Amino acid sequence: MNEKKFDKKKILDLLLNNAMYIIIALVVIYVAIKRPKFLGIASIINILSLTAAKLPIALGIAGCIVLAGTDISAGRIVGLSSVVTASLLTTTSKIWPQLTDALPIPVVLLIVIAIGALIGFVNGFSVAEFSLHPYIVTLSTQLITYGIILLYMQGGTNNGMSLSGMIEPYKELITGTLFRIGTVSVPRYVLYALIFTVIMWFIWNKTVFGKNMFAVGSNQTAAEVSGVNVKKTIIMVFMMAGIMYAITGFFDAARIGSATAATGQNYESDAISACVIGGVSFVGGTGKISGVLVGVLLLQVIFTGLNFLSVSANMLYIIKGLIILIACAIDMRKYLTKK
């Protein structure tokens, strides 16, 4: 009798802890039956490409969540990086009319990385030095960054218009064909996203900084007592995140083909949900790079599937919000049962 009760509890635990995966699996099965094209090569490559595009931002934000924090300025940093890239890698820049030719691609990449790192530094410094909650700090930098984007878009003779017409070598570098499967081409940024995933895996698992990050996330006081420079670790995690957002923006300008003040808007919500689905816990000190990868992929699968079913973007916002809520509730459940 007792054994039966125990089994029932075990099954309930299993079902609830994996509820998100079960829901996603059911949606995928339903979409595949209703729209068989969903499992076609073109659709799978589309899902993989979109996953690769969203991966760097999720890898960045995951570090902040491991610290038991968050970063809601991520999307706007992507936007700023995107508009700066688009304005400097064109031969007819309306924002910089004095530029008669596009800047060298590596220079622009370094500029946007510096911008991302700087905003990340402001986030990390404010959190570490003034003990402010990351939510408040990143909310303020989100607004400040958006203001900067709007001002930047008004620069020169642009008057807030969208930026496009980027140089071909840059577009080719990001969206050029890596290889083909049948008639469908896999873009180059899929490879770059894979490289960044490997780099981040190395940083998280094989470096002292990575170990310090988990130590600070698990127990700050214990980490401090053990000799970890907590402030430096927090600042570096936020800077690393800023760099990843900047890289996402650098990809996005070429991937989308244009950049507007709205580029990157709400990207952080997708990235945060992907991290939580992938097991990066808001408890802090818990998470794996493979989890982030799976989280981004699963989220992309479900949204592409819903798109195949012609679900409107308005409804997708509600579904996204509910997914975050359920993922957090499951995360909280795991924490409470452990406690």
Added chain:
Amino acid sequence: MSERPDLKDPQKTQQTTPLNLHNLYSHVKISVKTLDKIIVGLILVLVIVVVYAISNQGFTVEFDPRGGTPVESQKHLYGEKIDWEVSEREGSRFLGWAVDEDCKVFWGEDQEITGSVRLYACWEE
């Protein structure tokens, strides 16, 4: 030697710890049973929303004629093509529909719909 926290005075203890990154759930006071009910409730809400979203499926295609004769918006499923309509404006020639106001990216007549879209009429004076 690091200063030991004063356990009798919580305010003083907080002051000696410069950073305060608590985990998100450290102050949560809820039983696992109640949380289970909340999770099941949320899942039900999600299922209802998804079912509603699927039953009201369809992407909206809106047309901005920009001074031309109005064209009614259309509702289509994923992969369908828009019902091609032409707007007219006195003294101007209709070039087509574009996804951007600058008329840099035109919408092809055979292009498949993959999401809601707003199309702008492009004119030659």
